[in-house]
Amino acid sequence: MRRHLLLVAFLSAADGGFAEVGGDPERGEKVFGQCSSCHQVGQGAVDRIGPQLNHIFDRAAGAAEGFRYSAGFERAAAGGLVWTYDTLDRFIENPRTLVSNTRMSFRGISDQQDRDDVLAYLRQFSASPANIPEAAPTAAAVDHSVAPEVLAIVGDPAYGEYLSGECTSCHQASGVGGGIPSITNWPADDFVVAMHAYKDGVRAHPVMQMMAGRLSNEEIAALAAYFESIQ
Amino acid sequence: MTFNRRIFLGTAAATASLLAAPMVRAQGKPRVVVIGGGAGGATAARYIAKDSQGAIDVTLVEPTRTYYTCFFSNLYLGGFRDMGSLGHSYGTLAADYGINVIHDWAVGVDRDAKTVTLAGGSSLPYDRLILSPGIDFVDGAVEGWDVSAQNAMPHAYRGGSQTELLKAQVMAMPQGGTFAMVAPPNPYRCPPGPYERISMVAHTLREINPTAKILIADPKESFSKQPLFEEGWNDKYAGMIERIGPDFGGANVSVDPQAMTLTIDGDVNDVDVCNVIPAMKAGRIAEIAGITDGNWAPVNAADMSSKMDENIHVLGDAAAQGDMPKSGFSANSQAKVCANAVRGALTGSTVFPARFANTCWSLIDTDDGVKVGATYEATDEKIAKVDGFVSATGESDELRAATYQESIGWYDGIIADMFG
Numbered sequence: 248m249r250r251h252l253l254l255v256a257f258l259s260a261a262d263g264g265f266a267e268v269g270g271d272p273e274r275g276e277k278v279f280g281q282c283s284s285c286h287q288v289g290q291g292a293v294d295r296i297g298p299q300l301n302h303i304f305d306r307a308a309g310a311a312e313g314f315r316y317s318a319g320f321e322r323a324a325a326g327g328l329v330w331t332y333d334t335l336d337r338f339i340e341n342p343r344t345l346v347s348n349t350r351m352s353f354r355g356i357s358d359q360q361d362r363d364d365v366l367a368y369l370r371q372f373s374a375s376p377a378n379i380p381e382a383a384p385t386a387a388a389v390d391h392s393v394a395p396e397v398l399a400i401v402g403d404p405a406y407g408e409y410l411s412g413e414c415t416s417c418h419q420a421s422g423v424g425g426g427i428p429s430i431t432n433w434p435a436d437d438f439v440v441a442m443h444a445y446k447d448g449v450r451a452h453p454v455m456q457m458m459a460g461r462l463s464n465e466e467i468a469a470l471a472a473y474f475e476s477i478q
Numbered sequence: 479m480t481f482n483r484r485i486f487l488g489t490a491a492a493t494a495s496l497l498a499a500p501m502v503r504a505q506g507k508p509r510v511v512v513i514g515g516g517a518g519g520a521t522a523a524r525y526i527a528k529d530s531q532g533a534i535d536v537t538l539v540e541p542t543r544t545y546y547t548c549f550f551s552n553l554y555l556g557g558f559r560d561m562g563s564l565g566h567s568y569g570t571l572a573a574d575y576g577i578n579v580i581h582d583w584a585v586g587v588d589r590d591a592k593t594v595t596l597a598g599g600s601s602l603p604y605d606r607l608i609l610s611p612g613i614d615f616v617d618g619a620v621e622g623w624d625v626s627a628q629n630a631m632p633h634a635y636r637g638g639s640q641t642e643l644l645k646a647q648v649m650a651m652p653q654g655g656t657f658a659m660v661a662p663p664n665p666y667r668c669p670p671g672p673y674e675r676i677s678m679v680a681h682t683l684r685e686i687n688p689t690a691k692i693l694i695a696d697p698k699e700s701f702s703k704q705p706l707f708e709e710g711w712n713d714k715y716a717g718m719i720e721r722i723g724p725d726f727g728g729a730n731v732s733v734d735p736q737a738m739t740l741t742i743d744g745d746v747n748d749v750d751v752c753n754v755i756p757a758m759k760a761g762r763i764a765e766i767a768g769i770t771d772g773n774w775a776p777v778n779a780a781d782m783s784s785k786m787d788e789n790i791h792v793l794g795d796a797a798a799q800g801d802m803p804k805s806g807f808s809a810n811s812q813a814k815v816c817a818n819a820v821r822g823a824l825t826g827s828t829v830f831p832a833r834f835a836n837t838c839w840s841l842i843d844t845d846d847g848v849k850v851g852a853t854y855e856a857t858d859e860k861i862a863k864v865d866g867f868v869s870a871t872g873e874s875d876e877l878r879a880a881t882y883q884e885s886i887g888w889y890d891g892i893i894a895d896m897f898g
C-alpha cells in the first residue's frame with residue numbers, strides 16, 4: 248500500500264521522520280518571510296541569491312533555468328534528487344543534511360508545523376505536485392481517508408478514456424497547464440485520493456466537487472488508470 | 479470490493495446494448511458528415527476520427543477557414559483579448575486526424591438518399607449526419623431590425639467581424655453617449671453572454687468615456703448570474719448601467735437603424751450604439767433538413783440523435799435537448815456523447831452511458847471572474863440537470879482573480895479539445 252493511501256498519512260519516525268501532510272498556507276507565507284531575502288515566489292518571481300521557487304514541486308533539483316548552482320547541488324541533481332514534499336521538508340529542516348556543500352547558509356526550520364505551513368504556501372505556486380496527497384486548500388487535509396479496497400480497484404483505461412472527455416474540456420490532455428492544472432501522468436493512487444477528496448468535499452473547488460461528486464469508485468479508478476497511462 | 483475489469487466490461491456492454499444496436503456496414507468505411515465547425519461539430523469530428531483510428535471517414539463542412547470563437551469575444555470588447563487570439567484554423571484536424579475539411583455551405587439534406595448538398599454543387603453521402611450549425615435569428619424578432627441593418631446595429635452574437643464592428647462603434651462613441659442593448663428572449667446562446675458583454679463595454683467606457691451610459695432593454699424577468707452581475711455593476715460601474723425589464727416595457731421594443739433610436743414601450747431613446755441581439759433559432763440547415771419543431775431541433779438525450787431521424791444528430795445551440803444551456807462547453811460535452819454513440823453504431827465499438835457537464839465563466843471587471851456550472855444525465859425525456867453550483871456574491875478578490883485565471887485555462891483547454 249502506498250504511503251499516499253491516507254491523506255493524513257505520514258511515515259513513522261522509524262522511517263526517517265518524513266513530514267506529515269498538512270499545512271496552513273497563510274501562516275506559511277509568514278514563515279516564508281525568513282526565506283524571502285534569498286528566494287522569490289509568485290507572479291514575477293526571479294532568481295536572487297537563490298532560485299525562484301515557482302513550480303518547485305516535482306522539479307528536478309538544480310533545474311531552475313539560468314540559475315548558477317553550487318557544485319554540491321549539481322552533484323545532488325546528477326544523483327537524481329527531485330523536489331517532493333518529503334525531500335523539500337528534509338531540505339528546509341537543515342539544508343546541509345540533504346545537499347552537502349550547498350551555498351544555502353540557512354540554519355533550517357526545526358518546527359514541523361512551520362515546515363508544513365511553508366510548504367503548503369509554496370505548493371500554491373506549483374501546478375501539479377503529483378506526489379503530494381492534496382486537500383483543500385493545499386495539503387491541509389485531516390480526517391479524510393480512502394479505504395484500501397477503493398485504492399485496490401483496477402480501473403479500466405478504455406472507460407477512463409471515455410470519461411476523460413468530461414475532464415478535457417478544461418484540462419489539456421497534452422499535459423499543458425495554465426489557469427487549470429495538468430492532470431496527465433499522475434500516479435493512479437494520487438489521482439484517486441485527490442478525486443475522493445473532492446467527492447467528499449475535503450478539497451474545495453466547486454467544479455471539481457461537482458464533477459467528482461457523481462463519479463463512482465470504479466469510474467474514478469478508470470480515470471486514474473487512463474490519465475496515468477497517457478503520454 | 480475488488481473491481482474486476484471483465485465484470486465491468488460486461489456491464490458496460492450490457493448498458494451499451496440498450497443504447498445503440500451496432501450497425502456495421504457490410505463493406506467500405508462508414509461515412510460521417512459533420513456540418514458546422516464550432517464547439518459541437520469540431521469536437522465531434524475530432525473525437526470520431528481520433529477514436530475510430532481511421533475506421534470511419536469523417537468530413538467536416540464549415541464555411542469559414544478561420545473559426546472565431548463566440549465565447550471570449552466579450553473579452554475582446556473589454557480589451558482583455560485581441561481578435562487574433564480568438565481565431566483558430568482547421569489545419570490540425572485535417573493534417574493530424576485525417577478529417578476531410580470542406581469550406582463550403584451546406585444547402586440541402588436528402589434524408590432518404592442520405593446525402594448533403596453543398597453550395598458549390600457537391601454532394602456528400604453519409605451514414606450518419608451530425609448537425610452543429612449554431613444559431614440563426616428569428617425574422618422580425620425586433621421591430622425595425624433585420625440582418626440588412628446589422629452594420630448600423632450589430633448583433634455581434636457570432637464571433638468575428640460583427641464583434642470587431644461593435645467594438646469600433648464603442649470606441650467611437652461621443653463622450654457622454656449612450657450604448658444600448660436589446661437583450662434576447664429565452665432560449666438563446668450563452669445565457670450570461672449579454673450581461674458579460676455589458677460588463678466589458680462598461681469596463682471600456684469607464685476607461686475612455688466615463689460619462690457614457692448603458693441602457694438595456696430586456697424582455698426577461700431575470701437572467702443568468704443576475705445577482706453577481708448586479709453586484710459587480712453597482713460596485714464597479716456605479717450609475718452607468720440601466721436595465722429596463724419587462725415590467726417597464728423591456729419586452730416592447732423597436733429600433734430605427736437610420737435614426738439610431740431605440741423605442742422602449744413608446745419612449746424614444748436616441749442612442750449612439752445599439753447592439754441588437756434578436757431572438758434565436760437553430761441554424762438554417764436544421765430547418766432545411768426538416769428536423770426542427772418550432773425554432774429548435776428536438777433530440778434524444780442518450781446520443782443526441784434527432785427525434786425525427788435516427789441517422790441525424792444535432793449538437794449544441796441548435797438542439798432542443800432539455801436542461802443544458804446553449805454554450806460552447808455544452809456543445810463540446812454533447813459532441814463527445816454523440817461521437818461515442820455514432821462510433822458504436824457504425825463500428826460496433828462499446829457505447830458508454832451519456833454524461834454531460836457545463837461550466838460557464840464570465841468576467842465582470844479586471845480579475846473579477848465568476849462562474850456557474852452543472853452536471854446532467856440522459857433521461858427518456860431530456861438531458862436533465864443533476865447538480866450545480868454558482869459563484870457567490872461577496873467573494874474575495876483573490877478568488878475572483880483565480881476564477882478568471884481558470885477561465886483562461888478553460889479556453890485553452892476547450893480549444894485544444896476542439897481543434898487538436
